[in-house]
Amino acid sequence: MYTKLKPAGYIPRLLDSLVSNRLQQFGAVEICGTRWCGKSWTASAFAKSIVRVDENTALYIEDPELALIGETPHTIDEWQDVPSIWNIVRHRIDDMANSAGQFILTGSSTPPKDEARHSGAGRIGRVRMRTMTMTETEESNKSVSLAGLFQGEFEPQKSNMGLEDIARIICRGGWPALQNKNRCVDSKYVIEDYLDVLFDISLRKAGKDSTTARRIAKSLARNLGTSATLKTIANDAAMGEQRALTEETISSYLTEFSMNYFLDELHGWDAPVKAKSRVRTKPKRYFDDPSLGAALLSLNPNRLLEEGQVFGVLFESLCIHDLWVYASLLPEASARPLYYYSDSDGLEVDVIIELRDGRWAAIEIKLGESKVDEATKNLQRLRAKITANPAARNSEPEFMAILVGKGEYARQRKEDGIYVIPIDTLTA
Structure with missing residues (x-):
């Protein structure tokens, strides 16, 4: 090969x-x-x-x-x-x-x-x-296969990762240059250099102002994993400036971010293929590597451990990053197999994986085991909603799972069949 x-x-x-x-x-x-x-x-x-x-x-x-x-x-x-x-x-x-x-x-x-x-x-x-996944950096023990879950294949597995490890992985990111175990490279300098090249060279080449680009990126970091409106981002980015930024201006910068593979969007999902909610639901935004969010928020691993809410958001970003890669390798994967679910009743589910043949799976992401029961209720509500109308012929999910940062075992709950999977056990 x-x-x-x-x-x-x-x-x-x-x-x-x-x-x-x-x-x-x-x-x-x-x-x-x-x-x-x-x-x-x-x-x-x-x-x-x-x-x-x-x-x-x-x-x-x-x-x-x-x-x-x-x-x-x-x-x-x-x-x-x-x-x-x-x-x-x-x-x-x-x-x-x-x-x-x-x-x-x-x-x-x-x-x-x-x-x-x-x-x-x-x-x-x-x-x-994308940058390297935990499988590629050998920080996953590769014992739970996403493809296997779609085939109904699963065996309980031990996890050996703690929150300190997760914080380190998030701040370092999946950059290949930082994975050489024989080199002592400070990750923050590599990531800061990336951001400098993006804002001061690439965006300027596209006719954009580097200072404005950096402020917009910091707003995106504060609103990571949300469907923040252009107005919200404009207000954030204009803080301290007399001249407000228009939504059109913000949109043009977001387009340049996407064209430079700095920013990615997770679109909304509904079970019927022709559902209007698929195009009407605002996309959630994530950086191409979770370390970019940490760098823009000036976080190192120790500080990240102290910021529980931000830690949870950046852990979600890490999981989305790896799931993008793993899902793209599934035999029936489309070009963009990942979505999220949100409806007018306030129900949200972090990730939906949908394949070309109509099979789908639902995944919630939680930093620790303490939120597993809450995530389980969301998944059960989603299953009930999607399958409630027999005439719609919406299929049952192939599986439902909760990805966690710290958990002792990858396991399947006896009472509802939902998997609880520490991120360090997951692979393609």
Whole structure:
């Protein structure tokens, strides 16, 4: 599967299987995701030749065809710095009768929409990469499989993680550069450098003000995991400023955050596929890595342990992060298999995983075991609501579970069949 260009010390990623699969199906594969999440290393591991566009951008702007020279699979790293490369790759694939596995493109941002740029449909497959999960950093013992739960496979397992470990993992994040056990790297400097590059270089390049971008990001950190309105974010970001920010301005910054894979959205879910609530429910927002929220709030592990409410929100962010990756590997997973549930009766459930074949699962997230009974009631209410009308033919959930930070065992409750799963036991 890997080539001789695989970097020394490469840590295999869960998405490697998706990259390998897409290379067998499409003429090119785009690996996209936030900066420093490992895209270039993964692309190198599958490539036989590499061009790094950001190292000689002027040359490739002058003649984009040069970026395509090399033995296939040929990696074009940071292609978005010369957006015209996309269409040239597409045309080359057409010229080669759509032969699979010709190119691997990596991108840390999405270029502005251009009517002249083709979607790449049918020619360029897409793999969304995030920072490393607890499975990839080997902090999960990998004893409870998400795929297994969908198949009804489960065995009780022991957990060995405490809240101190969770706080450390949140503040360090899943950045590959911070996982080398032989290097002593202070995570806060790496994460602060990431934020500086995002605000002072990437956002400025997009015509945005770096100070405003930073204030909006801090507001998002304070409202993490909520469906905060644009007005709320505008009021937060304008604190101390005479000139108020408009909702249109906030929306434009959020779009740039998303295009730089800094911000992700969790959309609302309802059982009927055509339910209006799927599009009317405001999305919840999360950063691409939980450490970004901790950094924007100036939290280290010790302080995080003292901030119970914030700790719970950032733990939810960690779980959402890992679930995005694990769920994307399920055989019937769509491009965005994760949702949340909220209704007019005040019922909210943190995560719904829905597959293309209609199967679904519901997951609540709680930092400790003390909130398990509360989470159980939410899950039971959801099940009752979804299945209440026989004429609607809504299916029962494949499983319901509560993800916890600190718990002695991964287990299934005898009274209701709901799983209680410490996050350090979960894997794909």
